[in-house]
Amino acid sequence: MRLPSFQTIIRDALNTLARFPLVLLSATAATTAALILVNHEGPPQSTLFWSILYGGALGIPLFTALDLLSERTGLSPALSWGLRFAGICALFAYASTIPGDIPQAPDLHVVRLLLLISAAHLMVASLPFLGRSGAGEFWQFNILLFFRILVAMLFAQILFAGLAFALAAVDNLFALHISGKRYLDIWILSTGLFTTWFFLAGIPKERVETASPVDYPRGLKVFAQFILLPIALVYLAILIAYLAKILFSWDWPQGWVSKLILGFSGTGLFTLLLLHPLQDRMESVWVRRISRWFFVVLIPLIAMLFPAVARRISQYGITEGRYLALALGAWLTLVVFYFLTIRSKDIRFIPLSLCAGTLIICSGPWGIFSVAERSQAARLEFLATKNHILVDGKIQKAGAPLSLLDTREISSILDYLRTMHGFESIQPWFGTSLRSDSIISGTNFKSAAAVAEMMGIEFTLTRPESGGTISISTDKDQGINIAQYQGHIHLPAWRRGETRTNLAGGRLSSAVSDDFGTLTLYVHESGIAVDSMRISIIARVRDIIRTHGFVSVDRFPPDSLRVSGSSASARALVYIGDIRVQRNKDDFLVIGYDADLVYAFPEKPERPAGRQNLH
Numbered sequence: 001m002r003l004p005s006f007q008t009i010i011r012d013a014l015n016t017l018a019r020f021p022l023v024l025l026s027a028t029a030a031t032t033a034a035l036i037l038v039n040h041e042g043p044p045q046s047t048l049f050w051s052i053l054y055g056g057a058l059g060i061p062l063f064t065a066l067d068l069l070s071e072r073t074g075l076s077p078a079l080s081w082g083l084r085f086a087g088i089c090a091l092f093a094y095a096s097t098i099p100g101d102i103p104q105a106p107d108l109h110v111v112r113l114l115l116l117i118s119a120a121h122l123m124v125a126s127l128p129f130l131g132r133s134g135a136g137e138f139w140q141f142n143i144l145l146f147f148r149i150l151v152a153m154l155f156a157q158i159l160f161a162g163l164a165f166a167l168a169a170v171d172n173l174f175a176l177h178i179s180g181k182r183y184l185d186i187w188i189l190s191t192g193l194f195t196t197w198f199f200l201a202g203i204p205k206e207r208v209e210t211a212s213p214v215d216y217p218r219g220l221k222v223f224a225q226f227i228l229l230p231i232a233l234v235y236l237a238i239l240i241a242y243l244a245k246i247l248f249s250w251d252w253p254q255g256w257v258s259k260l261i262l263g264f265s266g267t268g269l270f271t272l273l274l275l276h277p278l279q280d281r282m283e284s285v286w287v288r289r290i291s292r293w294f295f296v297v298l299i300p301l302i303a304m305l306f307p308a309v310a311r312r313i314s315q316y317g318i319t320e321g322r323y324l325a326l327a328l329g330a331w332l333t334l335v336v337f338y339f340l341t342i343r344s345k346d347i348r349f350i351p352l353s354l355c356a357g358t359l360i361i362c363s364g365p366w367g368i369f370s371v372a373e374r375s376q377a378a379r380l381e382f383l384a385t386k387n388h389i390l391v392d393g394k395i396q397k398a399g400a401p402l403s404l405l406d407t408r409e410i411s412s413i414l415d416y417l418r419t420m421h422g423f424e425s426i427q428p429w430f431g432t433s434l435r436s437d438s439i440i441s442g443t444n445f446k447s448a449a450a451v452a453e454m455m456g457i458e459f460t461l462t463r464p465e466s467g468g469t470i471s472i473s474t475d476k477d478q479g480i481n482i483a484q485y486q487g488h489i490h491l492p493a494w495r496r497g498e499t500r501t502n503l504a505g506g507r508l509s510s511a512v513s514d515d516f517g518t519l520t521l522y523v524h525e526s527g528i529a530v531d532s533m534r535i536s537i538i539a540r541v542r543d544i545i546r547t548h549g550f551v552s553v554d555r556f557p558p559d560s561l562r563v564s565g566s567s568a569s570a571r572a573l574v575y576i577g578d579i580r581v582q583r584n585k586d587d588f589l590v591i592g593y594d595a596d597l598v599y600a601f602p603e604k605p606e607r608p609a610g611r612q613n614l615h
Contacts, residue, residue, distance in 0.1 A: 016201045019071075022063040022084055023200060026091075030056025031192035038184055046100030054102075054113055055095030060196055061120035062087055065127045071205070072128040104436070104444035106422045108369050111320060115362050122355035126348055135347050137207060139276055143220070144204060152199040160190040216277055224274040228267055229290075235264035239301055246304070258325045261305045265332055268294050269350060276347055295339045298332060305329045318375035319416065323361070323368045331357050369421070377425040380413045384429075389455050395429045397456030404460075404548065411460045414448040415555065423451065430454065449475055449557050458560075463552040469591070472544060473578040475555035480575045481562075485600040493594050504599055508570070516590035521597075523569040531569035538590055539563075541581055545588060573598040 017024055033053040040047075066087050070080035094116070099105045124145070129138045163186045171178040239260060272294060278287045309325045331354060338353075339345055361368045383406055384390035389398050402410070417423055422445045423434040434451060436444040449459035459475075482488055487504055496516065501509040509522045509529070517538035523531040540563050544553070561576040579593035 012201055013197065016197060019205070020064065020067050020200045022087070023060055023067065024197060026056045026059030026063060027193055027196040028056075030060070031188055034188045034192060035185055038188070039181055044101070044103065048100060050100055050102040051095040051098040054098045054109070055091050058094060058113065058116055058120060059087075059091050061117060061124055062091065064200070065120060065123035068124065068128040068203070069130070072207075073130075101444060106418075106445075107420050108320075111420075112362060112369065115358055115368075119355050119358040119362070122351045122358070126351040126355060129348060136277070138348050139273075141204070143217070143274075144202075148202040149199055152195045152202070155198060156190045156195040159194060160187050163190070220274060221278070224271050228271040228274070232264055232267040232271055235260055235267065236297065239264060239304075243300060243304060256308075258305050258308045258329075261301045261308075262325065262328055264301065265298060265328075268298075269335075273347060273350065295336045298336050302329055302332055302336065305332075313375075316412075317379045318372050320368050320372050320420065323372055327357060327361050327368070373417070373421045373425055376413050376416055380410065380417070380426065383410050383413075384455070389457075390429060393429065394431070395455055397454075399456075402457060407457055407460050408462050410455070410457055411448065411452055412462075414451050414459070415461050418445055418448040418451070447475060447478060449478060449555065459555070459557055460548055461554040461556070462548060463554065468583045469580060470550060470552040471578065471580050472541075472553045472556055472561065472576075474558045474561055474575070478558050480558050480596055480598065481573070482598050485571070485573065485598045487599050489597045489599070491595045491597055493592060503597070507601065508597075508599060510597075516592065519574060519595070521565065521567075521570070521572055521599075523567060523601075531567045533565040533567040533570070533572065535563050535565040535572070535574055537563060537574075537576065537579075537593065538588070540576070541579065541588060541590060545581070550583070550588075569601065571600045571602075 029052050033049040033056060036049050037047070037053065063084065066083050067080075069075075070083055075083065098109060102109060125142050126138075128141070164183050167178060167182060167186065170176060239257070242257060242260075272291055275287045275291075279291060305325070306329055309322055309329070313322055334353060335350060338349055360366075364370065381390060384395070387398060387402050387406060389396060417426065427434050432454070434446050436446050448461075452459040480488075489503055489508075491500065491510065495512075497512065497514045499509065499511040503509060506527070507524055509524060511520045511522070512518070513520070515538075517536065519535045519537055521533050521535065522529040523533075540561065544556075544560070558575050561579070563574045563576065565572045565574070575596040575598070577594040577596065580591045582589045582591050
């Protein structure tokens with residue numbers, strides 16, 4: 001086989017550019033924006049490059065779909081560019097919604113981008129075949145795309161590995177002290193630009209031949225038959241056993257089972273799509289039988305999916321995950337109805353219907369984000385009104401401690417709103433702004449713990465225990481108090497009985513007991529330990545469990561995990577970071593933690609009051 005010449009490579013690259021100009025422009029814009037963002041030095045600031053990055057990332061699959069639609073439907077150049085112009089307008093409208101401070105902004109922007117990119121990829125798979133009879137070419141074309149993207153990704157990573165190794169060699173041989181960001185730059189270029197260009201170059205321009213069953217790729221059959229199909233059968237066996245348990249004990253289905261049902265449905269549908277051409281082969285009659293019974297089996301599973309999700313919604317309201325589970329359940333119901341009742345079945349219905357459904361739920365008052373935010377804000381309003389915190393539409397600090405259940409619920413809702421949406425929906429309840437005092441103005445909000453404090457509630461974010469072990473972690477966004485103390489040391493994960501020396505310029509050393517329950521600090525003078533203090537970690541853990549129960553707690557206020565100690569020679573505060581606790585008969589056993597140590601010596605001048613971040 002002759003290798004392509006350099007001139008051939010350049011010619012093919014230029015042909016690809018002429019064929020997909022806006023796709024490659026989007027890839028170049030997104031790659032450039034990513035390079036600028038990762039190489040930014042100094043404090044974070046609002047920038048237009050986040051809009052360019054998000055818009056470019058979405059533009060790659062969007063313009064690929066539009067270009068393939070124009071090409072395969074034979075649109076004139078004028079109509080083709082008219083379609084591209086409509087795509088440009090839609091892309092600019094989307095990019096204008098992206099805030100300039102994405103790292104501090106609510107996560108809904110990331111989730112929306114992922115949904116829109118998924119819909120755009122489904123467009124690539126299905127739009128070029130609208131109105132064309134037969135699904136054979138549709139299947140063959142998408143299999144070519146599937147293999148092409150796998151090869152493009154593999155080649156991109158090989159290119160990255162080779163260039164990164166060369167850069168490391170130059171760095172070490174010539175002592176150039178090359179920044180680690182250069183390796184990230186290479187990865188962004190190879191993944192963002194090379195992968196896209198290489199993938200596009202392999203998309204066939206002419207109509208692909210419909211493969212006969214004899215030409216079915218053997219490797220693809222092995223992958224579908226011996227990997228995907230067994231996974232789907234394992235899912236099915238678990239679901240059948242669980243369905244039998246429900247019928248036997250008449251117990252309401254758990255919410256987690258919805259993930260398994262969706263996993264089985266997705267794996268099964270993907271397997272059937274891959275094996276679709278084999279239905280006409282005599283020796284593969286099992287494919288036809290599985291295709292026929294798969295949709296029948298889905299009926300009781302879908303019937304179990306809806307009450308499982310509804311149970312979680314009745315307890316905790318609607319979130320994006322539960323909304324998506326319901327939407328996928330509705331889509332699966334439509335797919336089952338189509339394949340069991342329509343005589344002339346067409347596999348193109350699967351990506352087309354899924355694409356349409358994804359676009360429908362991405363925006364509008366009925367959309368996934370609007371419904372979820374309204375649901376959680378309504379739950380918070382109910383709990384705040386019930387506990388006399390929200391009176392006449394205004395927040396008043398709680399006059400008495402709330403029940404542990406209500407405290408956890410309110411904390412959970414505040415954390416969800418801050419993470420996913422921000423506090424715009426509940427801002428009218430407060431007399432002061434819920435915006436953060438960050439140097440970036442825009443979509444950054446105060447922490448959930450800070451808003452809980454404004455409501456007079458101790459922020460408590462808990463999770464059920466798993467396997468007799470819980471974890472308690474502090475909120476890294478909150479500062480630790482260093483008022484009247486002289487130094488700060490981060491003490492990473494400990495080992496049982498471990499001793500650490502030469503802390504605070506040699507003036508301190510530390511040792512943790514074999515059961516992790518006690519931390520001992522030694523004060524040194526001229527290399528000799530002259531004093532010590534014992535700080536009980538397990539006592540603070542017992543207090544927390546007594547108050548909150550044996551549950552995992554996330555984003556705990558740092559001051560709530562603070563333990564103090566003192567001796568004649570020194571004072572210390574230990575801020576426990578992430579701690580893991582296990583049941584031990586009638587008591588509890590600490591099995592690991594890290595901490596931050598703040599210390600002071602009486603003979604040294606005390607530092608002025610202030611706060612600093614944990615990291």
